[in-house]
Amino acid sequence: MENLDVNEIIQTYVIPWGIKLVLALAIFYIGRIVVAGVVGFVRKVLKARGMDDILVGFLVAILRWVLLLFVVIAALSQLGINTNSLVALLGAAGLAIGLSLQGSLSNFAAGVMLIIFRPFTKGDFIEAAGATGIIDTIGIFTTTMTTPDNKEVIVPNGAIISGNITNYSARPHRRVDMVFGVSYDSDLRKARQILEEIVSADERVMKEPAPVIAVGALAESSVNFLVRPWAKKEDYWSVLWDTTEAVKNRFDEAGISIPFPQMDVHFDKGETKGE
Numbered sequence: 001m002e003n004l005d006v007n008e009i010i011q012t013y014v015i016p017w018g019i020k021l022v023l024a025l026a027i028f029y030i031g032r033i034v035v036a037g038v039v040g041f042v043r044k045v046l047k048a049r050g051m052d053d054i055l056v057g058f059l060v061a062i063l064r065w066v067l068l069l070f071v072v073i074a075a076l077s078q079l080g081i082n083t084n085s086l087v088a089l090l091g092a093a094g095l096a097i098g099l100s101l102q103g104s105l106s107n108f109a110a111g112v113m114l115i116i117f118r119p120f121t122k123g124d125f126i127e128a129a130g131a132t133g134i135i136d137t138i139g140i141f142t143t144t145m146t147t148p149d150n151k152e153v154i155v156p157n158g159a160i161i162s163g164n165i166t167n168y169s170a171r172p173h174r175r176v177d178m179v180f181g182v183s184y185d186s187d188l189r190k191a192r193q194i195l196e197e198i199v200s201a202d203e204r205v206m207k208e209p210a211p212v213i214a215v216g217a218l219a220e221s222s223v224n225f226l227v228r229p230w231a232k233k234e235d236y237w238s239v240l241w242d243t244t245e246a247v248k249n250r251f252d253e254a255g256i257s258i259p260f261p262q263m264d265v266h267f268d269k270g271e272t273k274g275e
Contacts, residue, residue, distance in 0.1 A: 031071030110157035181222030
């Protein structure tokens with residue numbers, strides 16, 4: 001009787017469950033192979049279309065996890081587990097986690113938008129969320145940039161997407177805005193001529209659009225010249241610094257004074273009273 005009971009148990013429970021377990025493991029194993037193949041194919045297609053590496057990695061990661069979730073559900077379904085209840089449980093857990101991580105989910109959504117719409121990419125020099133620097137990485141939750149003085153700044157994506165983004169690298173050319181003041185008794189024609197010579201002699205300055213040199217304001221103590229040449233974005237700072245130095249040297253040689261704040265102190269000469 002005991003042998004019969006054991007045989008019945010084996011035939012009724014062990015063999016069917018063993019078959020289900022083997023099939024579930026086979027589905028999971030083969031499913032992982034299929035997922036890897038599909039993900040690799042999608043990666044190649046996206047890269048062949050010239051998509052950004054960050055965007056490709058993000059889309060491929062999402063695709064991998066979604067497909068693996070279907071594989072796991074299919075394997076559990078083979079074991080006879082009610083996957084409908086499992087999906088409902090995962091949904092409820094996801095809602096609870098989402099409510100407790102609203103800030104993180106906001107940064108995640110912002111990261112998705114940054115990766116999809118790409119207002120900037122790796123290597124761009126930007127100003128956003130109170131920080132200025134070169135983009136190193138655009139992550140799902142944060143963006144990392146390096147400041148001009150070589151400090152690493154990690155900014156939440158939500159802070160970036162919620163404010164203005166100034167991308168200094170988005171255009172191939174930039175206008176260099178400079179203001180040079182000369183005293184009222186200086187020769188304005190001579191000053192303009194010197195500024196035009198300095199700008200035209202610089203090979204980094206573009207011919208088109210033509211540089212602008214004009215009197216911009218009659219200030220309290222100076223006549224201000226606006227000097228606005230165009231240059232390649234990589235030449236912006238060198239043009240700014242070199243032009244400023246050249247203007248100072250040439251103005252000194254020509255006897256054109258650059259006003260600076262001064263204070264005149266007057267003493268009244270009166271008789272000293274005795275004590």
